[in-house]
Amino acid sequence: MTTTPVIDGIHLHARLAALARVGAIDGGGCARLALTDADKDGRDLVVGWMRAQGLAVTVDAIGNVFAVRAGREDGPPVMTGSHIDTVRTGGRFDGNYGVLAGLEVCRAFDAAGLVTRHPLCVAFFTNEEGARFQPDMMGSLVHAGGLSLQEAYAATDTSGLRLGDELERIGYRGRAAPGTIRPRAFVELHIEQGPVLEEAGRTIGAVTGVQGISWHEFVVSGTAAHAGTTPMRLRHDAGYVAAAAATYVRQLTHDMGGAQVGTVGVSELRPNLINVIANHARFTVDLRNTDEALLRQAEQRTFAAIDSVAQAEGAAVERRRLARFEPVVFDAAMVAHVERVARAHGHDPMRLPSGAGHDAQMMARLCPTAMIFVPSVTGLSHNVAEYTAPADLEAGAAVLLDVLLELAQA
Numbered sequence: 001m002t003t004t005p006v007i008d009g010i011h012l013h014a015r016l017a018a019l020a021r022v023g024a025i026d027g028g029g030c031a032r033l034a035l036t037d038a039d040k041d042g043r044d045l046v047v048g049w050m051r052a053q054g055l056a057v058t059v060d061a062i063g064n065v066f067a068v069r070a071g072r073e074d075g076p077p078v079m080t081g082s083h084i085d086t087v088r089t090g091g092r093f094d095g096n097y098g099v100l101a102g103l104e105v106c107r108a109f110d111a112a113g114l115v116t117r118h119p120l121c122v123a124f125f126t127n128e129e130g131a132r133f134q135p136d137m138m139g140s141l142v143h144a145g146g147l148s149l150q151e152a153y154a155a156t157d158t159s160g161l162r163l164g165d166e167l168e169r170i171g172y173r174g175r176a177a178p179g180t181i182r183p184r185a186f187v188e189l190h191i192e193q194g195p196v197l198e199e200a201g202r203t204i205g206a207v208t209g210v211q212g213i214s215w216h217e218f219v220v221s222g223t224a225a226h227a228g229t230t231p232m233r234l235r236h237d238a239g240y241v242a243a244a245a246a247t248y249v250r251q252l253t254h255d256m257g258g259a260q261v262g263t264v265g266v267s268e269l270r271p272n273l274i275n276v277i278a279n280h281a282r283f284t285v286d287l288r289n290t291d292e293a294l295l296r297q298a299e300q301r302t303f304a305a306i307d308s309v310a311q312a313e314g315a316a317v318e319r320r321r322l323a324r325f326e327p328v329v330f331d332a333a334m335v336a337h338v339e340r341v342a343r344a345h346g347h348d349p350m351r352l353p354s355g356a357g358h359d360a361q362m363m364a365r366l367c368p369t370a371m372i373f374v375p376s377v378t379g380l381s382h383n384v385a386e387y388t389a390p391a392d393l394e395a396g397a398a399v400l401l402d403v404l405l406e407l408a409q410a
């Protein structure tokens with residue numbers, strides 16, 4: 001006899017707290033950069049939970065982990081999941097929440113004695129953040145056939161370590177070929193990481209898609225010289241070019257307005273000394289927009305501006321593309337499905353695009369895909385103070401459960 005499956009909120013919060021203790025950093029966050037020892041420890045903990053729940057666990061050749069709960073029938077599963085790698089100033093919920101909520105859905109089905117028609121798969125993908133190795137969403141991109149294993153393995157971090165070697169070192173270079181598990185549908189539950197839901201006073205977001213992402217690295221070569229004796233007209237100051245670039249990007253977003261955002265998140269000077277004009281600058285530019293044509297325009301204007309300021313400074317500049325994804329629109333029927341279930345739970349769901357990148361944007365290349373958002377307090381994320389109210393976390397997991405249940409019984 002089956003009963004109605006219900007999310008066990010206390011268990012979800014306990015697991016979120018336990019996972020946050022892996023790679024814990026001051027302020028309550030966690031730092032588990034992709035393929036570090038801390039990432040391995042987080043992976044081991046979650047895989048242990050998956051196995052303890054009797055799920056069949058597969059690790060593929062890029063380290064993606066899939067845990068399958070059998071259905072009455074074999075065949076393509078309904079898939080949910082996210083990532084458990086973090087940025088260096090990670091919060092407790094980014095990525096972790098979607099993976100652990102998926103495990104709670106499996107526990108709820110077990111407790112209700114429910115066997116769904118189709119299998120249910122809970123996944124976490126390798127290197128979603130792209131903070132150490134680029135591009136981001138790498139594991140799901142390989143799974144979706146957008147990047148070869150060889151290219152992924154060849155990615156290096158700033159200390160020259162190769163992703164393939166790091167995957168081997170932490171013991172997660174699996175045997176399964178990427179893309180083996182092709183889901184019939186994919187649903188990702190995630191915190192919004194922005195202020196929109198909170199400012200609108202809404203609990204559930206029915207995500208319409210993901211904005212386009214453009215990541216580039218710039219390396220500027222100038223001339224080291226004495227800060228005191230070198231006349232301004234004789235300088236080739238790489239530090240000035242980097243600063244001018246950051247100022248330009250901010251001004252560009254102001255001029256373009258709308259959805260355009262731009263960030264210079266990495267900016268390193270050498271020799272980085274108070275009395276030496278920098279001869280080397282490495283900086284990154286992250287541009288995003290929901291409109292591909294505007295994103296391209298932002299790129300072209302930024303590239304031209306940086307080339308021009310470098311040339312005027314007598315410095316050389318090299319540009320390298322780290323990631324480039326066009327905007328993604330999710331399957332309309334899936335978005336409507338999320339809305340309908342949210343309403344059935346008494347919520348007033350809000351449609352919104354995702355400002356952050358997610359594995360769902362890659363899975364949308366393979367199958368009907370949707371995302372469910374819950375609010376982030378003050379919209380803060382990629383910060384140890386990232387917070388979502390327990391009631392909102394439980395509400396999101398309850399909506400996920402019924403969205404998945406309907407898909408798995410269809």
Ligand code: HGY
Nearest residue numbers: 128129130136356357
């Ligand atoms: O940068 C992003 O939005 C993604 O979380 N990696």
Ligand code: MN
Nearest residue numbers: 083094095128
């Ligand atoms: Mn995330």
Ligand code: MN
Nearest residue numbers: 087094129382
């Ligand atoms: Mn993130």
Ligand code: MN
Nearest residue numbers: 128356357358
């Ligand atoms: Mn993300």
